[in-house]
Amino acid sequence: MSITSTTTQTTSPLATTSAATTSSTATSSASSSSQTNDALSALSSNMNNFLSLLMTQLQNQDPTSPLDANSFTTELVQFSGVEQQIQTNTSLTQLIQLTQAGEVMQSSAMLGKQVSVTSDHIPLQNGSGALQFSESSAQPVIVSVYSDSGALIRQDTVNAKAGQNTWTWHGTDSSGNSVPDGSYKVAVMAAGASGTATAVPFTVLATATGVQKQGNSMQLQLGALDVDFGAVQSVNQ
Numbered sequence: 001m002s003i004t005s006t007t008t009q010t011t012s013p014l015a016t017t018s019a020a021t022t023s024s025t026a027t028s029s030a031s032s033s034s035q036t037n038d039a040l041s042a043l044s045s046n047m048n049n050f051l052s053l054l055m056t057q058l059q060n061q062d063p064t065s066p067l068d069a070n071s072f073t074t075e076l077v078q079f080s081g082v083e084q085q086i087q088t089n090t091s092l093t094q095l096i097q098l099t100q101a102g103e104v105m106q107s108s109a110m111l112g113k114q115v116s117v118t119s120d121h122i123p124l125q126n127g128s129g130a131l132q133f134s135e136s137s138a139q140p141v142i143v144s145v146y147s148d149s150g151a152l153i154r155q156d157t158v159n160a161k162a163g164q165n166t167w168t169w170h171g172t173d174s175s176g177n178s179v180p181d182g183s184y185k186v187a188v189m190a191a192g193a194s195g196t197a198t199a200v201p202f203t204v205l206a207t208a209t210g211v212q213k214q215g216n217s218m219q220l221q222l223g224a225l226d227v228d229f230g231a232v233q234s235v236n237q
Helices: 013-059 069-108
Strands: 114-117 121-124 129-135 139-146 152-160 163-169 182-191 197-199 202-207 210-214 217-222 225-228 232-236
Touching: 114 217, 121 129, 121 202, 121 225, 129 139, 129 182, 139 163, 152 163, 182 202, 202 217
Parallel strands: none
Antiparallel strands: 114 202, 114 232, 121 182, 129 163, 129 202, 139 152, 139 182, 182 197, 210 217, 217 225
């Protein structure tokens, strides 16, 4: 016998985010509960049919050739295993939901604050964007900003000093024309002693504006840029 088991920021960002999360969690929880009940119901039906068939076989077995106990014992073990798996999956789903709810509450405290994140994109917010990088010695560093299509929008040469450096973008292209707020690809390169350009690690500075659920993970919104919480390096008070 085989068995088949089947928040962009507003006047009150915390309230808005919490309400949206509560609704999402409730919907997800209801769906999970319904699926679990359906699976357990199907399992119970199959189990009852199996026990009924087993009792009939036991009552009508040939005394000289009794039913092999190992065969139905294996079936009972399989039923038990499936039931435990369903219950385990339910517990894991509930744990994930609680974890996500906790992440939302924690991230709500970031809204309106400047955060430092690792990303290869820089969000232009209200005509401004910034990033930070560190150098072991003073040397020229080139910061390039591109559109999603790969077109070069702006390129600046920064006379970086030893230690931490901050580059601020005022929302204009290389010709001085304003570009709209959005998410832009960015690269930071330094010319080594041999003249070969090398990538410089950097973090992006931006204002947290919202929180959203993306698949099974939560993301922090920085204007037009969405990042996983694991990308957050620091939060400035």
